[in-house]
Amino acid sequence: MSRTWSSKKEASAWVTLTTNDSYALGALVLAASLKRVGTKHELAILVTPGVSQAMKAQLRAAFNHVEEVDVLDSKDVANLKLLTRPELGITFTKLHCWRLVQYEKCVFLDADTLVLQNCDELFEKEEFSAAPDAGWPDCFNSGVFVYKPSADTFSALIDFALIHGSFDGGDQGLLNLYFKDWATKDISKHLSFVYNMCSTATYSYLPALKQYGQNIKIIHFIGTSKPWLHQFNAETQLVSISETTTHLAPFLQTWWDLFCTHVHPVLSSEMTSIRLS
Ligand code: UDP
Ligand code: MN
Numbered sequence: 255m256s257r258t259w260s261s262k263k264e265a266s267a268w269v270t271l272t273t274n275d276s277y278a279l280g281a282l283v284l285a286a287s288l289k290r291v292g293t294k295h296e297l298a299i300l301v302t303p304g305v306s307q308a309m310k311a312q313l314r315a316a317f318n319h320v321e322e323v324d325v326l327d328s329k330d331v332a333n334l335k336l337l338t339r340p341e342l343g344i345t346f347t348k349l350h351c352w353r354l355v356q357y358e359k360c361v362f363l364d365a366d367t368l369v370l371q372n373c374d375e376l377f378e379k380e381e382f383s384a385a386p387d388a389g390w391p392d393c394f395n396s397g398v399f400v401y402k403p404s405a406d407t408f409s410a411l412i413d414f415a416l417i418h419g420s421f422d423g424g425d426q427g428l429l430n431l432y433f434k435d436w437a438t439k440d441i442s443k444h445l446s447f448v449y450n451m452c453s454t455a456t457y458s459y460l461p462a463l464k465q466y467g468q469n470i471k472i473i474h475f476i477g478t479s480k481p482w483l484h485q486f487n488a489e490t491q492l493v494s495i496s497e498t499t500t501h502l503a504p505f506l507q508t509w510w511d512l513f514c515t516h517v518h519p520v521l522s523s524e525m526t527s528i529r530l531s
Contacts, residue, residue, distance in 0.1 A: 265359070266295045266358060266359045266360060266377050267295055267296040267297065267298040267318070267319065267354065268288055268293065268298065268360070268361050269300070269351045269354060269360045269362045269363070270285075270298075270299050270362070270363050270364065270365050270367075271299065271300040271301075271345075271348055271351070271365060272300075272301055272305055272313075273304045273305070273325060273344050273347060274304045274305060275306050276480075276482065277366070278301075278305055278309045278312070278313060278365070279482045279513070279517065280364075280365035281313065281316075281365040282312060282313070282513075282516075282517045282521075283481070283482075284363060284369065285316040285317060286316070286512045286515075286517060287368050287369040287512055288369050290369075290512070291369055291370075291371055291373075294374055295374060295377060296318040297317045297319075298319040298320075298354060298357070298360070299313055299319070299320055299321070300321050300347065300348075300351060301320055301322055301323070302324065303322075303325075304325070312520060315520070319354075319356075321350070323347060323353075324347075325346075325347050326349060326350070327346060328346045328415070328419070328420055345396075345424045345425040346415070346420075346425055346428070348362065348396070349408060349411050349412065350408070351403070352401065352403050352404055352405075352407045352408035352411065353403065353405065353408050354403045355403045355404065355405060356403075358402070359377050359402055360400070360403055361376050361398070361399070361400050361401075362398065362401060363397070363398055363472070366474060366475045366480050367397055367398060367472050367473065368472065368505065368508065369471065369472050370471055370473060370505075370508065371470075371471045373471045373472060376400055376445070376449065377400070379400040379443065379445070380402075380442075380443065381400060382400070382429075382433040382443060383399060383400040383442075383443040383444070384396065384399040384444075384445055384450070385398060385445040385446065385449050386444065386447065387426070387452070388447075388452040388454065392437045393426070394426075394429075394430060394433075394436055394437075395426065395450050395474070396425050396429050397450055397452075397474045398445065398449055398474065399429075400445075410432075411428070411429075414431070448469045448470050448471050449471055449472050450474050451470045451472065451474060452474050452476045453475050453502055453505070454476055454477055460501060473505045475502075475505075475509075479499065481493075481509040481510065481513075482509075482513070484499075484506055486510050491514065492507065493506045493509075
């Protein structure tokens, strides 16, 4: 806490979010992936009361800063139903990332993203930079974005949300309405798709994946089939792949390799220490 009062601002941080222990697994693997590529930036995470104490201890070990926040629910049940993803109301909690004012510049990453190559250059971009959404490329996908923490922007976003709501019931609809000139105003705020490769997109354009796949810097496992929900064979150390995820096999395997090397061993020892104490 005393850090908040230190005169020197931390320069910059990667920021993610988890509201439960399940997404926390994603966040831990994401942190391991950022360290593997040697990022020079700090790691921060927003957590809600839904995360267990044991998991918070793990997150504190992996992240430089753990910020406890309340769940902001859009209460927009009708719109969320349209998306058939009622749990996405929770992503309004993401807005709290603007309150991390101890940092000058941040890059938000969903907990279901995985960093494959160093992309510290993202911190040279200005607010609000994001990559196109694969479903509607005139909208950005809100799983990866560059922003500048600010209490004023946070309250402006909340006021805006109360008046306008979100057209998809989640943070992406809201942020696209708020930063509405993203599509047309300044091309330098369009991040390349390689910084937010939405896993479902490649299925509809496999030749592009074949051509450009080695350039991918951040993969984003959007949708309901998260890496930690895939079956994993502990004997062969291989993740099970279904017909619809064949093209994602190397990425899912990388996620699981990082999980087995960096996350599972510490999780297990933590569980043991809890039982012993
Ligand atoms: N999230 C969370 N708990 C939930 C749902 C979402 O913590 O129950 C956070 C998490 O960081 C997640 C982000 O909100 O990556 C956005 O949700 P998700 O990635 O599931 O949406 P998608 O990218 O599939 O549209
Ligand atoms: Mn996501």
